[in-house]
Amino acid sequence: MARRWTAGLLAVLLLSVVAGTALGAIHVPFGSVVQVVGHHLFLLPGEQTWSAPRDSIVWEVRLPRVLLAAVVGAGLAVSGMALQAMVRNLLADPYLLGVSSGASTGAAAAILFGVTLGLGEHVLSASAFVGAIAASTLVYVVARSAGRVTSTRLLLAGVAVGYALQAVTSFLIFASDSAEGARSVMFWLLGSLALAAWGQPLAVAVVVVLLAVAVLTVLGRQLDALAVGDETALALGVPPERFRTGLLVLVALCVAVVVSAAGAVGFVGLVVPHLARRAVGAAHTRAVPVAALMGAILLIWADVVARVLLAPQEIPIGIITAVVGAPFLLILVRRLQATAA
Amino acid sequence: MIVAENLHFGYDARPVLHGVGLEARPGRVLGLLGPNGSGKTTALRMLYGSLRPARGRVTVGGRPLATLRPREVAQQIAVVVQESDADTMLTVREMVTLGRLPRLGTFQRTGPADRHAVDAALARVGATHLAARAYAELSGGERQRVLVARALAQEADFLLLDEPTNHLDIRYQHEVLGLVRDVATSAVVVLHDLNLAARYCDDLVLLDRGRVAAAGPPGLVLDPDLLERVYGIGVTRTEAAGHPQLLFHPLAANPERISA
Numbered sequence: 001m002a003r004r005w006t007a008g009l010l011a012v013l014l015l016s017v018v019a020g021t022a023l024g025a026i027h028v029p030f031g032s033v034v035q036v037v038g039h040h041l042f043l044l045p046g047e048q049t050w051s052a053p054r055d056s057i058v059w060e061v062r063l064p065r066v067l068l069a070a071v072v073g074a075g076l077a078v079s080g081m082a083l084q085a086m087v088r089n090l091l092a093d094p095y096l097l098g099v100s101s102g103a104s105t106g107a108a109a110a111i112l113f114g115v116t117l118g119l120g121e122h123v124l125s126a127s128a129f130v131g132a133i134a135a136s137t138l139v140y141v142v143a144r145s146a147g148r149v150t151s152t153r154l155l156l157a158g159v160a161v162g163y164a165l166q167a168v169t170s171f172l173i174f175a176s177d178s179a180e181g182a183r184s185v186m187f188w189l190l191g192s193l194a195l196a197a198w199g200q201p202l203a204v205a206v207v208v209v210l211l212a213v214a215v216l217t218v219l220g221r222q223l224d225a226l227a228v229g230d231e232t233a234l235a236l237g238v239p240p241e242r243f244r245t246g247l248l249v250l251v252a253l254c255v256a257v258v259v260s261a262a263g264a265v266g267f268v269g270l271v272v273p274h275l276a277r278r279a280v281g282a283a284h285t286r287a288v289p290v291a292a293l294m295g296a297i298l299l300i301w302a303d304v305v306a307r308v309l310l311a312p313q314e315i316p317i318g319i320i321t322a323v324v325g326a327p328f329l330l331i332l333v334r335r336l337q338a339t340a341a
Numbered sequence: 342m343i344v345a346e347n348l349h350f351g352y353d354a355r356p357v358l359h360g361v362g363l364e365a366r367p368g369r370v371l372g373l374l375g376p377n378g379s380g381k382t383t384a385l386r387m388l389y390g391s392l393r394p395a396r397g398r399v400t401v402g403g404r405p406l407a408t409l410r411p412r413e414v415a416q417q418i419a420v421v422v423q424e425s426d427a428d429t430m431l432t433v434r435e436m437v438t439l440g441r442l443p444r445l446g447t448f449q450r451t452g453p454a455d456r457h458a459v460d461a462a463l464a465r466v467g468a469t470h471l472a473a474r475a476y477a478e479l480s481g482g483e484r485q486r487v488l489v490a491r492a493l494a495q496e497a498d499f500l501l502l503d504e505p506t507n508h509l510d511i512r513y514q515h516e517v518l519g520l521v522r523d524v525a526t527s528a529v530v531v532l533h534d535l536n537l538a539a540r541y542c543d544d545l546v547l548l549d550r551g552r553v554a555a556a557g558p559p560g561l562v563l564d565p566d567l568l569e570r571v572y573g574i575g576v577t578r579t580e581a582a583g584h585p586q587l588l589f590h591p592l593a594a595n596p597e598r599i600s601a
Contacts, residue, residue: 090428218447218448219447221439221442221445222442224431224435224439225439225442227429228429228431228436228439229422231391231420231422231423232422232439234389234390234391234411235389235391235415235419235420235422236415236439236440236442236443236495237410237411237412237413237414237415237416237442237443238411238412238442239411277430281430281431281432281435282429282430282431282435283431283435
C-alpha cells in the first residue's frame with residue numbers, strides 16, 4: 001500500500017511540475033512545456049518552433065521556480081516530520097529550532113540596512129542562512145545541559161529563542177523607517193519563490209533536501225524508536241542524545257537552506273507530516289518519502305495559486321499555505337481527539 | 342551472565358546507591374525488591390547502560406558494559422521499559438518489529454527472518470490477534486504483553502523489566518509474570534509486590550536505602566523480621582502452593598509483636 005502511494009505521488013509530482021510550469025499569468029500549452037524542457041534538458045534535435053519569450057518563460061522563469069517549490073515543500077515536510085518525532089509533539093514544526101526567526105532577522109538586516117558585504121545578489125539568502133544557522137546553534141546550546149538534550153528543553157529553548165529573535169526583527173523594522181524596506185521584509189517573512197533561478201542556491205537546496213530525505217528514510221526505524229521514547233530508543237540500541245543531536249544538525253541545515261531560498265513558508269512542515277502518516281502509517285521508513293512527495297506537490301500548487309489568483313500581482317505563498325493548512329490542521333486535531341477518546 | 346559490582350550512584354548530591362552488587366545468572370529470574378526510593382530502578386537502569394555508575398562496574402558476558410556500544414548491548418539485553426504512555430501512532434506489529442532494530446544493519450530492510458521472529462513473538466504472548474491494532478488504543482495489560490513481545494523479537498539473552506505489573510489488575514499481573522517465567526531464559530525484574538516476587542522469581546535481591554539488605558532464594562530473603570525492618574510494617578509469613586506468601590499489617594496493630 002505504501003508502495004502504491006509512493007508511485008502514485010511520484011506520477012502526480014511529475015504532472016504537477018509540468019502543470020506548474022504551464023500555468024501562470026501567461027498560459028503556456030502543456031505540449032510546449034514538454035518540448036522546451038526536452039530541448040534544454042536532452043538537447044533534443046529539431047526545429048525550434050516556439051518563440052524566444054516562451055522559451056525564456058518556461059526555462060528561465062517558471063521551471064526553476066517550480067523546482068524550488070518542490071524542493072522547499074519536500075524539505076519542510078520531512079524536517080517537520082523529523083522534529084515531531086524528536087520532541088514527541090505533533091504540533092512541532094520545522095521552525096521550532098529558531099531557524100525561521102533567525103533567518104528572518106538575517107534577511108531583515110540585509111534588506112533594511114543593505115549589509116552588502118560584496119556578496120552581490122545572494123546577499124539576502126546568505127544573510128538569512130547565517131541567521132538561521134546562528135539561531136539553531138543558539139537553541140541547541142540553550143537546550144543542552146550537562147551534555148543532554150531532552151525533548152522538553154529543546155521545545156522550550158526553541159520557543160524562547162524564537163520570540164527573542166522576533167523582537168529583534170521587529171526592532172530592525174521599527175528602527176529603519178524605510179516603508180519600502182519594511183514591506184519587502186514582510187513579503188519575505190510570508191515566503192516567496194520569486195527569487196528562484198538556475199544557479200548555485202537552487203543546486204545546493206536540491207542536494208541538501210535530497211540528502212535529508214534519503215538519510216531520514218534510511219534511519220526511519222531509529223526515528224520510530226526515538227518517537228516512542230528515550231528509554232525505548234536506548235533499549236533498542238539507539239543512543240537517544242547522540243542520535244537527536246545528529247538529527248538536529250541535519251534538520252537545521254535543511255531548514256536553513258530552504259528558508260534562505262524561499263522565506264518562512266508556514267504550515268507545510270506542520271500539516272504534511274500528519275497527512276503522510278494518515279496515508280501510510282507512522283513508520284518513518286514509509287512516511288518520510290511520502291511526506292516529501294506530498295510537500296513538494298502541495299507547494300507547487302500553492303505557488304501556482306499565488307501567481308495566478310491576483311495576476312499579474314503575486315500573493316506571498318505563505319498566505320496560501322496558511323489558508324489551506326489551517327483548516328486541515330483543525331480537522332486533524334478533531335480526528336486525533338476522536339481516536340484518543 | 343550480567344554482573345554488577347559495587348555500584349555507587351547519586352542524583353545531584355543525593356546518594357541513591359552505595360555499593361550494590363548483584364548477579365543475573367542464565368536460566369534464572371532475578372527479582373529486585375525494596376521500598377520506594379531504595380534504588381531498584383536505578384540499579385536496573387545501570388544494567389543496560391541507561392545510567393552510568395559513579396563507581397563500580399557492570400559486565401555482560403564478562404565484558405565491561407561501558408566498552409560496549411548501545412547496539413551491542415541491545416543484541417544481548419532486551420528491556421521492557423516503563424515509558425509514559427506514548428501517543429505513538431505505530432501499530433502493534435510495527436511496535437514489535439522495532440525489536441528487530443538491533444539485529445538489522447542500517448541499510449538492511451526487514452526480511453522473512455524478521456517477520457518470522459515478530460510473528461513468533463506475537464504468538465508467544467498471545468497477541469497475534471492484536472497485530473493490526475493501533476498500539477495507543479490497547480489496554481494496559483495488552484500493551485505490556487506487546488512490549489514483552491517486542492523484547493522477545495529482539496532475541497536477546499537477557500530480559501530486563503521495570504515494574505511490569507504496574508497499573509495492571511491482579512489477573513494481568515500474574516499473566517505477565519507467568520509469561521516472563523515461560524518465555525525468558527534469563528530475566529531481571531523490578532517488583533513492588535513481594536508475593537508476586539515469591540511466586541515468580543528464582544533469586545531475589547532486597548535493596549534498602551541504596552544497599553543490599555539481603556540476596557538469595559525467596560525463602561531466605563523474604564524473612565519477616567528483615568522485611569519488617571526494611572519496610573517498617575508488620576509481616577506474617579505463611580505458605581501457598583509451595584511458595585512463601587506474606588501478610589502485612591501496621592506494626593502497632595500486630596498483637597504478637599505487642600505481647601512480645
